[in-house]
Amino acid sequence: LAKGRLGLLSTAFGTAVLLGWTLLGGLDALNTWLLATVQPAFGNMAYQLALLVGFTLVSAVLDLPFELYSTFRLEQRFGFNRTTPKLFVIDLLKNALVGALIGLPLAALVLWIMGATGGLWWLWAWGAWVGFNLLIMVVYPTLIAPLFNRFESLKARVQALMQRCGFAAKGLFVMDGSRRSAHGNAYFTGLGAAKRVVFYDTLLAKLNSGEVEAVLAHELGHFKHKHITQPIVMVFGISLA
Numbered sequence: 001l002a003k004g005r006l007g008l009l010s011t012a013f014g015t016a017v018l019l020g021w022t023l024l025g026g027l028d029a030l031n032t033w034l035l036a037t038v039q040p041a042f043g044n045m046a047y048q049l050a051l052l053v054g055f056t057l058v059s060a061v062l063d064l065p066f067e068l069y070s071t072f073r074l075e076q077r078f079g080f081n082r083t084t085p086k087l088f089v090i091d092l093l094k095n096a097l098v099g100a101l102i103g104l105p106l107a108a109l110v111l112w113i114m115g116a117t118g119g120l121w122w123l124w125a126w127g128a129w130v131g132f133n134l135l136i137m138v139v140y141p142t143l144i145a146p147l148f149n150r151f152e153s154l155k156a157r158v159q160a161l162m163q164r165c166g167f168a169a170k171g172l173f174v175m176d177g178s179r180r181s182a183h184g185n186a187y188f189t190g191l192g193a194a195k196r197v198v199f200y201d202t203l204l205a206k207l208n209s210g211e212v213e214a215v216l217a218h219e220l221g222h223f224k225h226k227h228i229t230q231p232i233v234m235v236f237g238i239s240l241a
Contacts, residue, residue: 002074010066017062021055030054048111049104056099075181083180091180094147106132130236134191137232141190141198150176151198161213165220172216173198188219188228195223 021027031051039047071088075081083091110125117124136144145151151173162172177185177200184203190196197219199212207215222228 002077003070006066006070006074010063013062013066017059027055030058045108045111049107052107053104056103080182081180082178082182087179091148098144098147102136126240129239133232133236137189137191137228138194141194141196145175149179161216162220165224167195167220167223172196174201174204175199176201178202186215186219188222191228195228 034047034050034054038050042050068088071081071083072085075083106128109128113124113128114121173196175198177183182202183200184206185200186198186203188195188197197216199215203215204212
């Protein structure tokens with residue numbers, strides 16, 4: 001209920017910010033300033049990227065108070081928060097760095113496609129976006145997620161169940177979720193050789209071996225019923241339409 005109330009407030013604030021960007025001229029003002037300052041000095045591509053970066057940074061700063069309140073007041077109030085201010089800042093910087101390293105080249109590619117491929121630019125841009133998302137599904141579990149958490153494999157304990165389900169992957173991983181929160185969770189992610197089942201250590205600490213196998217069976221059910229690939233295909237189709 002508390003998270004729901006905060007969510008309603010956040011949504012209302014986000015709507016006001018959206019009106020500020022659009023009907024009240026915020027985006028136009030940012031665009032006009034960057035057009036006069038960045039484009040003459042660095043060219044059209046830099047100006048377009050600066051507009052995207054500026055919009056993203058301002059939006060992130062406006063959302064920051066809600067993130068701080070959610071972590072250090074709401075989660076703290078119910079005894080779940082384990083994130084320190086130092087870890088919060090480190091996560092923030094890591095997210096910004098990863099976002100820049102991945103987002104800027106992708107944005108530059110899409111902007112180049114828009115200018116170079118004529119009337120069908122939207123189809124080429126959609127293809128690039130699809131390729132990027134498929135790549136992320138492989139890269140995130142193996143390269144990006146370990147930047148934020150430690151993962152330990154428990155492959156030996158669950159090999160038999162995985163083999164019964166035809167789940168050829170790196171195995172079951174335990175994530176140090178207790179660094180940030182006392183919430184317990186488990187999830188299935190990734191494609192191909194990068195797919196994996198991940199347990200939070202907070203959840204694993206509360207389960208016996210039979211319960212571990214039961215939760216694992218649930219997560220493998222997502223794999224068996226293609227609950228990763230089906231939404232991906234659906235999102236790709238809707239985005240194309």
